Amino acid sequence: MAGITAYGAYIPFNRLERRRLTEAFDEPALPGEKAVANYDEDSVTMAVEAARNCLNGLPPGGLDGVYFATTTPPYREKQSATTIGAALDAPELVRTADFTSTLRAGSAALLAAADTVNSGARSVLVTAADCRPGAAGGQFEQLFGDAAAALVIGKENVLAEIEDSCTVAGDVITQWREAEDRYVRTWEERFVINRGYTPLVAGALTAIAGRNGISPRDIDRLVLSAPSPRYQTAAALSLGFQKQQIQDGLFDTVGIAGAAHAPLMLTAALERAEPGERILLVTFGEGADAILFRVTEKIKQFHPRRNTTAYLQSRKNSMNYQTYLRWKNMLDFEPPRRPDPDRPSAPAMWRNAKNNLAFYGSRCNNCGTPQIPAQRVCVHCRTKDQMSPYRFAGIAARIATYTIDYLTFSQDPPTVFAVIDFAGGGRLLCEMTDCDPAAVAIGMEVEMTFRRLFKAGGIHNYYWKAMPGR
Structure with a gap:
């Protein structure tokens, strides 16, 4: 049954x-x-x-x-x-x-x-x-x-x-909501x-x-x-x-x-x-x-x-x-004084779908070192073109270093960028989310979460961010 x-x-x-x-x-x-x-x-x-x-x-x-x-x-x-x-x-x-x-x-x-x-x-x-x-x-x-x-x-x-x-x-x-309605009606x-x-x-x-x-x-x-x-x-x-x-x-x-x-x-x-x-x-x-x-x-x-x-x-x-x-985008704010982001390229999104959506990097077949983004040459033993796909989603990580940016545009300022080290190997510079900037510290345990980076030209661009464990 x-x-x-x-x-x-x-x-x-x-x-x-x-x-x-x-x-x-x-x-x-x-x-x-x-x-x-x-x-x-x-x-x-x-x-x-x-x-x-x-x-x-x-x-x-x-x-x-x-x-x-x-x-x-x-x-x-x-x-x-x-x-x-x-x-x-x-x-x-x-x-x-x-x-x-x-x-x-x-x-x-x-x-x-x-x-x-x-x-x-x-x-x-x-x-x-x-x-x-x-x-x-x-x-x-x-x-x-x-x-x-x-x-x-x-x-x-x-x-x-x-x-x-x-x-x-x-x-x-x-x-109900019509196609043109923003809010639910009853x-x-x-x-x-x-x-x-x-x-x-x-x-x-x-x-x-x-x-x-x-x-x-x-x-x-x-x-x-x-x-x-x-x-x-x-x-x-x-x-x-x-x-x-x-x-x-x-x-x-x-x-x-x-x-x-x-x-x-x-x-x-x-x-x-x-x-x-x-x-x-x-x-x-x-x-x-x-x-x-x-x-x-x-x-x-x-x-x-x-x-x-x-x-x-x-x-x-x-x-x-x-x-x-x-x-909720219910108020119009003054836009940032910088160019709008370019619309994501459909061919580039297709080529990188495995890396961006499923969060794959690579692991060296010679020495076993994981690395992200995926590489052709191993950062550890320098072996070339001896890599296997390696998925980083779900792997524990810690903050190696970070910076708090008060200048970049964000709907939740300030923005925290962190360099994180994954357990077993692999280092990535990424954005943090759902965090208190004052509580971020070197050595903090973080986990990866799937988020929307931005929307441009009607296309939603998704990737992974780090957040403190819940």
């Missing part, structure tokens, strides 16, 4: 306390804080990080599919799953697909992955991420947060079997809940319960996505569930993470799940998906590289509202 064989999550390091919105607009705000993607993060980079946590030593070469779910892809016409697969070093013979334009994209991708596995594929990676925009001063600015989650679907070493699933389609206009709240959310979710739950002969008391954990925390609780209670069965919606710590919200809650539920428990996942968006899982004994043997609890604890919440607006 197909099911989840691995899971992982990613929550950005930076948080915006919602009281900052009260300070900005002198109006009441929701409690807690929300996760905010750094200026060099987007749905693709977060998806890559969630997938890295999910795979955690599992060979990407064993993947037969990479599916990406989001409502905020970087391109309107260019697949993002291929970029994610390349960053993970997935094989070229892999099926890639983007699922988008609905909040049910995450569950739709999960169900499609299960169908793919049941058709003969070994395993399919499903990753979901979102950075949904909410206009300044609106309710969505308070509710929306940025995050990602990833799941591997397969038939071997299954952690949670998919017992059944059900989909109810409903063409009800609740939340219909009047009572209509959204009374004619959209409540009947569609109830329909999916009633159908899957009837087919499997179960009732709310047979469910150990209800993972229920909702437009807001009060509607999550109200809907669950009205359907016969108890408060202790409802999975934490992370509203006060992360926010509503769009297509990634339900998968993120599911990963949190799996972290605490016990063998034999049943988990019911329910998503909403132009209909509702209900997926019933049963946890197996294998759940005790799997641990993601970093779980949601660790991400919730590892955070920086000193961000002010002006920085938030800058990172």
